[in-house]
Amino acid sequence: MTETPSALPAGVLAGRSALVTGSSRGIGADTVRYFAEAGADVVINFRNKAPRAEKLAAQLRELGAQALVVGADLTDKDAVAEMMDAVQRAYGGLDILVLNASGGMEAGMAEDYALSLNRDAQVTVLRAALPILRDGARVVFVTSHQAHFIRTTPTMPEYEPVALSKRAGEDALRDLIPELESRGVGFVVVSGDMIEGTITATLLERANPGAIASRRESAGRLYNVAEFAAEVARAAVDPVPPDHTRLVGDTGSFAGE
Numbered sequence: 001m002t003e004t005p006s007a008l009p010a011g012v013l014a015g016r017s018a019l020v021t022g023s024s025r026g027i028g029a030d031t032v033r034y035f036a037e038a039g040a041d042v043v044i045n046f047r048n049k050a051p052r053a054e055k056l057a058a059q060l061r062e063l064g065a066q067a068l069v070v071g072a073d074l075t076d077k078d079a080v081a082e083m084m085d086a087v088q089r090a091y092g093g094l095d096i097l098v099l100n101a102s103g104g105m106e107a108g109m110a111e112d113y114a115l116s117l118n119r120d121a122q123v124t125v126l127r128a129a130l131p132i133l134r135d136g137a138r139v140v141f142v143t144s145h146q147a148h149f150i151r152t153t154p155t156m157p158e159y160e161p162v163a164l165s166k167r168a169g170e171d172a173l174r175d176l177i178p179e180l181e182s183r184g185v186g187f188v189v190v191s192g193d194m195i196e197g198t199i200t201a202t203l204l205e206r207a208n209p210g211a212i213a214s215r216r217e218s219a220g221r222l223y224n225v226a227e228f229a230a231e232v233a234r235a236a237v238d239p240v241p242p243d244h245t246r247l248v249g250d251t252g253s254f255a256g257e
């Protein structure tokens, strides 16, 4: 977890509850910390890294926040349903759902794992959350420019299956906007360039030496984890943009959508 100033005004989320998928580490962990600092009761979700999730929860409880830790592989529908039951029991409902967890570059996974996690599981999580989302709730889907713009701007071959699966997930979620709006739920996609210091960026750099420096040069600068997480946290609070999209940082080298 990176130490930075708060992303949100103190107390702005008092009495609200927020679940961030994949919040044991990386961008998700910093996002959940910003919510807790703003007064929210939070849910930390992880797949494997229970000790990290528990350590983060202990830190957030020291801030005075309530923090529920739920291990659930999002590709497991029963585990997702149990997670939502646990949230309902703990907090009585949900005001913010951040769909942050992502994957597909892990070794030893089934061939369709990227699509299963980045598209199907995102819809599963949102559908499972719908009954407990309160009026005025906000859903935020986190993605990368490399995925958001994949139809018009090619990316590195190692990342292409992930990018295509994440864009398919974004499209499947966007299809649900009318239903969400009829329920009083706002939906925002937050897209960012490669983020310095993440495992994904490190893996891509290993496969393509110089990739990060080259993106930094094209974009002017790259965001770090804490900075990007702050944008994700603000997307949960700021008015929903008319196109439901919050592009973070320079997009000059990405064409169209």
Ligand SMILES: NC(=O)c1ccc[n+]([C@@H]2O[C@H](COP(=O)([O-])OP(=O)(O)OC[C@H]3O[C@@H](n4cnc5c(N)ncnc54)[C@H](OP(=O)(O)O)[C@@H]3O)[C@@H](O)[C@H]2O)c1
Residues within 6 Å of the ligand: 021, 022, 023, 024, 025, 026, 027, 028, 045, 046, 047, 048, 049, 050, 072, 073, 074, 075, 099, 100, 101, 102, 103, 117, 142, 143, 144, 145, 166, 191, 192, 193, 194, 195, 196, 198, 199, 200, 201
């Ligand atoms: N990294 C970048 O450069 C970059 C750039 C732009 C946008 N983004 C977006 O930001 C988001 C977070 O990226 P990140 O780099 O912070 O990710 P990360 O470090 O790889 O963290 C992924 C998180 O997702 C969890 N997770 C993975 N598979 C899961 C599953 N099947 N079920 C439940 N949880 C699962 C992990 O939990 P465990 O650790 O317990 O497995 C971890 O908490 C992603 O949506 C990504 O596309 C990233």
